[in-house]
Amino acid sequence: QQQVKQSPQSLIVQKGGISIINCAYENTAFDYFPWYQQFPGKGPALLIAIRPDVSEKKEGRFTISFNKSAKQFSLHIMDSQPGDSATYFCAASWGGNQFYFGTGTSLTVIP
Amino acid sequence: EAGVVQSPRYKIIEKKQPVAFWCNPISGHNTLYWYRQNLGQGPELLIRYENEEAVDDSQLPKDRFSAERLKGVDSTLKIQPAELGDSAVYLCASSRGLAGVKDTQYFGPGTRLTVL
Numbered sequence A: 001q002q003q004v005k006q007s008p009q010s011l012i013v014q015k016g017g018i019s020i021i022n023c024a025y026e027n028t029a030f031d032y033f034p035w036y037q038q039f040p041g042k043g044p045a046l047l048i049a050i051r052p053d054v055s056e057k058k059e060g061r062f063t064i065s066f067n068k069s070a071k072q073f074s075l076h077i078m079d080s081q082p083g084d085s086a087t088y089f090c091a092a093s094w095g096g097n098q099f100y101f102g103t104g105t106s107l108t109v110i111p
Numbered sequence B: 001e002a003g004v005v006q007s008p009r010y011k012i013i014e015k016k017q018p019v020a021f022w023c024n025p026i027s028g029h030n031t032l033y034w035y036r037q038n039l040g041q042g043p044e045l046l047i048r049y050e051n052e053e054a055v056d057d058s059q060l061p062k063d064r065f066s067a068e069r070l071k072g073v074d075s076t077l078k079i080q081p082a083e084l085g086d087s088a089v090y091l092c093a094s095s096r097g098l099a100g101v102k103d104t105q106y107f108g109p110g111t112r113l114t115v116l
Helices: none
Strands: A006-009 A010-014 A019-025 A031-037 A045-050 A055-057 A062-067 A073-075 A086-094 A098-101 A105-110 B003-005 B010-013 B019-025 B029-035 B043-048 B053-056 B065-068 B077-078 B090-095 B111-113
Touching: A006 A073, A006 A086, A010 A019, A019 A086, A019 A105, A031 A062, A045 A055, A045 A062, A045 A073, A073 A086, A098 B043, B003 B090, B010 B019, B019 B111, B029 B077, B043 B065, B043 B077, B077 B090
Parallel strands: A010 A105, B010 B111
Antiparallel strands: A006 A019, A019 A073, A031 A045, A031 A086, A055 A062, A062 A073, A086 A098, A086 A105, B003 B019, B019 B077, B029 B043, B029 B090, B043 B053, B065 B077, B090 B111
16 A cells, blocks of 8 residues: 655756655655655765755755645656756655655656 | 765676675664665665664564664674565665764665665
């Protein structure tokens, strides 16, 4: 059973465009929602995270939008750059321990 | 600060052979995780340690997988015997393990296992 559902599976965006990746969850006990970035041959690295008591968090070009009632959250990458080309995973956890990951989105930013 | 170290980076074995992966977490990190990442999928937790105690091993296939974390620092994950379906990237991660804190996990580069 997939605890966190992520879409799309792959995404191609022009340089300077906005990349949007969506995730949905069912378990209302989740209280922490991180996004990870993974480059080929590397482990995932934390990009940005949000808690359900806020609806939006922004760090530089990266923004998480969180809709608690819909049990959905999304990652927006503004002014996408070729260096952003990577695989992005959303995740959810409760208690800060057990993490459930989405299936990943392969982002390609075309120059 | 050195990151999470894993070895080997790549391993190719024939089915039914044993294999072991080693992980050295970030210094001072009490919590250690082993994940398996299948191709095109997100990481799936196999086992989580708090210091030397395995506190969550519900997803570890105990008939062939074993893990240990002696002295609460380095950890070893073993598969014996390996099956074709075990081909995946095995990721180790660590976090400080502070109670009540949304702890950041730091991942190692992983070990890519190919079972022939």
